Amino acid sequence: MSGMEQYDFCSMSFYQIWIRSFCDGNGDGIGDLYGVYDKLEYIRSLGVDGIWFSPIYPSPNADYGYDISDYKNVHPDYGDLEQFQKVLQKAHSLGLRVILDLVINHTSDEHPWFIESRKGKDNPYSDYYIWRDPRWKRRKKRPPNNWFSQFEGLAWEYDDRREQYYLHVFARKQPDLNMDNPKVREEVKSIMRFWLEMGVDGFREDVITYISKHPQLPDGIPFLPGINGLPFYQEGPNLMTYLKELRAVAQGYGAIQIGEAPMTSVKTALRFLTGENRVLDMMIQFDTMMADCFLMEYIHHNFWLTKLKRAFSKWQYALAGKAWNALYLENHDHPRIISRYGNEKYWRESGTMLAACYIFQQGTPFIYQGQEIGMTNIELSSIDQYLDVLSIHAYHTFFKHQSEAKRLHRIHVSSRDSARTPMQWSRAVNAGFSTVEPWFYVHPNSPEVNVELEEQDPNSILNFYRRCLTMRKRYHTLIWGSYKEYFPWNRKIYVYERRLDRERILVLCSFSQENQEYRLPKGYAEEEAELLLCNYPRPITAGVLHSYEVRVFRWLEERA
Numbered sequence: 001m002s003g004m005e006q007y008d009f010c011s012m013s014f015y016q017i018w019i020r021s022f023c024d025g026n027g028d029g030i031g032d033l034y035g036v037y038d039k040l041e042y043i044r045s046l047g048v049d050g051i052w053f054s055p056i057y058p059s060p061n062a063d064y065g066y067d068i069s070d071y072k073n074v075h076p077d078y079g080d081l082e083q084f085q086k087v088l089q090k091a092h093s094l095g096l097r098v099i100l101d102l103v104i105n106h107t108s109d110e111h112p113w114f115i116e117s118r119k120g121k122d123n124p125y126s127d128y129y130i131w132r133d134p135r136w137k138r139r140k141k142r143p144p145n146n147w148f149s150q151f152e153g154l155a156w157e158y159d160d161r162r163e164q165y166y167l168h169v170f171a172r173k174q175p176d177l178n179m180d181n182p183k184v185r186e187e188v189k190s191i192m193r194f195w196l197e198m199g200v201d202g203f204r205e206d207v208i209t210y211i212s213k214h215p216q217l218p219d220g221i222p223f224l225p226g227i228n229g230l231p232f233y234q235e236g237p238n239l240m241t242y243l244k245e246l247r248a249v250a251q252g253y254g255a256i257q258i259g260e261a262p263m264t265s266v267k268t269a270l271r272f273l274t275g276e277n278r279v280l281d282m283m284i285q286f287d288t289m290m291a292d293c294f295l296m297e298y299i300h301h302n303f304w305l306t307k308l309k310r311a312f313s314k315w316q317y318a319l320a321g322k323a324w325n326a327l328y329l330e331n332h333d334h335p336r337i338i339s340r341y342g343n344e345k346y347w348r349e350s351g352t353m354l355a356a357c358y359i360f361q362q363g364t365p366f367i368y369q370g371q372e373i374g375m376t377n378i379e380l381s382s383i384d385q386y387l388d389v390l391s392i393h394a395y396h397t398f399f400k401h402q403s404e405a406k407r408l409h410r411i412h413v414s415s416r417d418s419a420r421t422p423m424q425w426s427r428a429v430n431a432g433f434s435t436v437e438p439w440f441y442v443h444p445n446s447p448e449v450n451v452e453l454e455e456q457d458p459n460s461i462l463n464f465y466r467r468c469l470t471m472r473k474r475y476h477t478l479i480w481g482s483y484k485e486y487f488p489w490n491r492k493i494y495v496y497e498r499r500l501d502r503e504r505i506l507v508l509c510s511f512s513q514e515n516q517e518y519r520l521p522k523g524y525a526e527e528e529a530e531l532l533l534c535n536y537p538r539p540i541t542a543g544v545l546h547s548y549e550v551r552v553f554r555w556l557e558e559r560a
């Protein structure tokens with residue numbers, strides 16, 4: 001057994017809502033909590049057990065909700081607290097948990113704390129953020145160190161009034177909070193209690209491993225754009241202490257805590273997920289994303305399956321019997337997976353195969369809105385149409401010396417905006433997302449790719465996701481069983497086994513357009529297997545996988 005049986009989140013799966021593009025319920029072109037309310041039955045029908053909401057709080061949207069200006073409220077675009085409570089109640093009555101995004105590494109520069117803080121060095125909020133004096137070089141002022149921000153330019157911004165620089169690891173409009181200040185930590189706990197008292201079931205904690213900075217803020221490696229300061233703000237000296245404080249609050253309510261841990265190692269993950277220091281229930285690791293594209297392509301390369309498989313197996317083996325994986329392929333930071341790992345020409349085949357390739361691993365699966373119907377990357381014709389701060393910055397800096405066509409192509413395949421287009425509900429105008437023109441471009445494939453059509457088709461991607469989630473619940477082996485990968489060097493096929501007691505389940509996934517011959521691992525006979533799931537009509541051809549085919553076989557050993 002896995003040693004994790006006492007935790008109910010292990011058998012669950014989650015649906016991620018990025019609300020602005022989910023469903024517009026009040027006809028202003030922007031997704032909202034009225035729309036969510038109406039779609040809760042749909043979400044439940046997928047077979048998931050909970051919802052993770054990307055930020056729904058008031059925000060100037062410099063980073064689409066991840067720059068918060070009021071932690072205890074709902075963005076007026078999305079509704080109000082009362083409407084949130086309605087959603088929460090209905091979700092609970094349908095058996096869905098609700099977890100919110102807790103973004104506490106930074107606030108918006110329009111948050112009242114920051115507005116106060118920048119006024120001077122002696123107000124109650126002056127120490128809420130990370131302010132430093134300039135370094136002077138030949139009578140010119142320079143930032144306190146050489147860190148780059150991950151989103152745009154240097155990590156420091158000078159404030160004329162305060163005559164100091166503030167730190168922003170992300171965008172300029174996202175000043176980092178000073179977590180070393182006990183008052184800030186009390187604010188965070190009070191935010192947590194506010195939502196937990198209301199009945200929220202837990203948090204996805206944004207870049208939580210960045211909240212403790214190295215006290216000296218030393219220089220990083222020069223000329224390494226984006227992440228040169230990382231060693232001094234990732235998993236910093238007080239992280240464990242601070243996470244323990246947050247844990248104590250969450251535990252008082254039995255809340256789930258999922259920490260986003262960009263670029264963390266398995267060794268670190270185990271430190272925070274096991275033993276007395278178990279301060280998080282799961283961590284969102286980045287190896288899966290970085291196996292291919294991390295937010296954007298610093299280095300242009302094609303997708304290599306072996307890298308992705310290595311990332312999968314690394315986490316499966318490392319956490320086995322000790323901790324629990326958060327499983328995901330797509331999210332609001334990652335382009336659409338069919339466009340990226342699959343093939344738009346084999347849309348249905350690759351969309352279904354990609355579902356099975358990760359849902360049956362050991363862990364709690366997360367499905368990002370639109371992933372379940374096979375939405376693909378949108379292709380916009382000019383950089384002016386993009387909104388993501390990161391894409392815009394990349395276009396004007398890292399990609400500057402390339403041809404216009406190539407620059408745009410790189411944005412198209414890697415931008416976060418590629419996965420932030422309005423959810424495609426039907427063939428109706430605006431994809432059924434809104435009765436008026438939506439806030440962002442609708443993908444032109446919405447007449448063919450939408451919920452309404454896929455509901456009617458038993459072989460749709462949508463119904464395949466449902467089948468996967470039902471199967472995962474039905475066969476305990478798929479939740480608790482051990483994981484083993486076969487043929488890791490194979491560049492076209494991903495094969496893994498789940499095993500529990502007398503039951504073995506084998507998942508075979510082809511990532512290729514061409515037919516792929518395969519053999520089963522030693523000790524497996526196809527004639528004796530039950531075919532649990534396949535994304536092609538039966539009968540199947542033994543020994544050959546067709547384009548992007550997936551097969552899931554089951555063996556049950558006779559009792560001796």
Ligand code: GLC
Binds near residue numbers: 063
């Ligand atoms: C996380 C979020 C991302 C956001 C960043 C800064 O990585 O997932 O969307 O931009 O944190 O808050």
Ligand code: CA
Binds near residue numbers: 032
């Ligand atoms: Ca609306």
